[in-house]
Amino acid sequence: MTLFLLRRTALAAVILLIVAILLFSMMHMIPGDPTVVALGPRSTPEMREAFREMMGLDRPVLEQLSMFLGRLAQGDLGQDVWSRRPVLTMILEVLPYTVTLALASFVWAVALGVLLGCVAVVHHGKWGDWLIGLVSIAFVAVPSFVVALYSLLVFAVWLNWLPAIGAGAPGDIAAQARALILPSFAVGLGWVGYVSRLVRAAMIEAMGEDYVRTLRAYGVAETRIVYRYALKQALLAILSVIAIGFGGLLTGSVFAEIVFTRPGLGKMTYDAVMSRNYPLVMGTVLVTSGLYVTCMILADAVTAWLDPRVRSAL
């Protein structure tokens, strides 16, 4: 088990290293003077020279790469071009907003998705199952930013029930919760469909197992079999998928944060892209990839913990 996790962690570390090298080479593939790209066209020659010196751009490429990786290893993601603040500090400031949004979306989406999946299994082969299947695929297909825009239009602009902008004042829990409703709806909707389909497939598989036949032979009620025995099996089966998905949710919040003008990792990346704040973009991309890969390891750990066969497979 430990060996398995060590291997997965090592692989994740290698992947992150490659991502960092890819980002570094992308930075060097930019056509034109990197200092102009980083500082913007309005920068003076003195500013560019200072920047060149600071970033070590006058040294050989390989030396720059090792310096870049060395700084990364120390947790130094560079400085914001405009405010000169450390990128890592800025990311850590907004990260809680994104994690809150992802968690909120996750909780309601998994709850509703599991429920829909169960209802579909109970009605297996009937029109209820068919309808839930149709709705689930549609939920998965519809782009989250269209959901965000439409829900903003209906609930914030027309009905004026919920705030259209921001994350609520710090300390005001009620306002924060209200500001969370629409964005988490937009982020989670696709996941409702995804989870319901996974649960349905896993439960239908479980319903074909011998122990379910035995339960039926003992006269256990069908709903009890579905909600108590098959569901347990299905939940175990989807746990690992859900852990990977959480990494996806973190990035799925990009559009919701922009549409609802909510502070967060996605909004920050977008603003950094718009202002061509190069170190900040690299930093956020690296941090999100890191979170993503961490979720992948967690998923592997959960799977390996639940299913000993996986441990020996890799």
Next chain:
Amino acid sequence: MAAVTATTAGETTIREPGPLQRAGITLAHVLSHPLGAIGFVLVVLIVATALFAPWIAPYSPTAISVKERLADPSLSHLLGTDQLGRDLFSRVIVGTRTAMTVALTALSVSIAIALPLGLIAGYGPRWLDAIMILVFDSVSSLPMIMLGLAVVVLLGPGVSTVILVIVLYSVPSYARLVRTQTLSLKTRDFIKAEQVMNAGTPRILFRHLLPNVIGPLVILACLDISTVITLEAGLSFLGLGVKPQIPSWGNILSDGFAVIRNSAVPVIAGGAPLILATVGFTFFGEALRDALDPKLNPERKP
């Protein structure tokens, strides 16, 4: 479509139906499922709109009319006009063409790149395979939209950047599929027979492996069309995709978002075709996959 059926039909059948007949059988299978029927109707509608866009659109999608800014829907402007007085209906119609062009170009380029890469990884030496898989995994571990933002900040917005982002996102998973297929085909008797008969590697790769690998790949690409449309519209919505004057659903949404408190029509007009297209292509893709190759369904355990 006929080519897809041909490769998945299996090599043991002696008298196979002709390509047209096979396409007909596949289509009948897709249509027999209500999901596939809805999807097929939507797909036909969208493709037809894209093909005949210039004839359907009553106005030029870029003609600015300052006097008629943000006009309500009327008989002369079916969906009203946007903040520059451009006819929204025409923009939506021509936007269909933009979406389809970008999606099809990007997916064709992805397939063209992923095929040789996957064949090399699957048929080439083990060390090369290991390196390629590691690189694919690394690129896939970059979240798609973040990858897009990183590329846009480097190359600037534009159609070619959008296509590049889509290619970067799809090539790893496509190449992986080709690799897996190649690995399993490599041990099959008909490939071994070729090797014994001293067939050259290019002959084995292109004459025997390629036709067997391309079918599943095309299905995967079909399933991806709605993701790709979403990605293009999403980047355009952020102002990082196709240029603002080019009509695209994402641009319409972006313009509409800016005036959402004055008029709801542009946002609704930009979002509705996007919903119809993504839902339509997903329904159709799923039905097509089930008709041609149910093994590809990730929810089905082998």
